[in-house]
Amino acid sequence: MKRILLALAGGLLIGAIAASHAKLPAAPAKSDAEKAAEADKAAAAKAKDAELNAKAHDKAVANYKKNKGIAMDAPKPVETKAAAKKK
Secondary structure (H helix, E strand, O other), X not given: OHHHHHHXXXXXXXXXXXXXXXXXXXXXXXXXXXXXXXXXXXXXXXXXXXXXXXXXXXXXXXXXXXXXXXXXXXXXXXXXXXXXXXO
């Protein structure tokens, strides 16, 4: 009984290894129309990403210019109890 189960498990293991090393068939070649459509889609996506990136840069610059005076000011020092007693 143990030999049968061991042989069955070994066969399943060998089958799994063989299946993992099998090659898939090659994809069919794309026609010129499919290649052109894919290139147009990629170009449109790239243009949209560039536009969104430009908008984000413009927003960051506007935010920086708006808050420049506030962000560049040094914070006021906190007065301690020891310093208050000396006064």
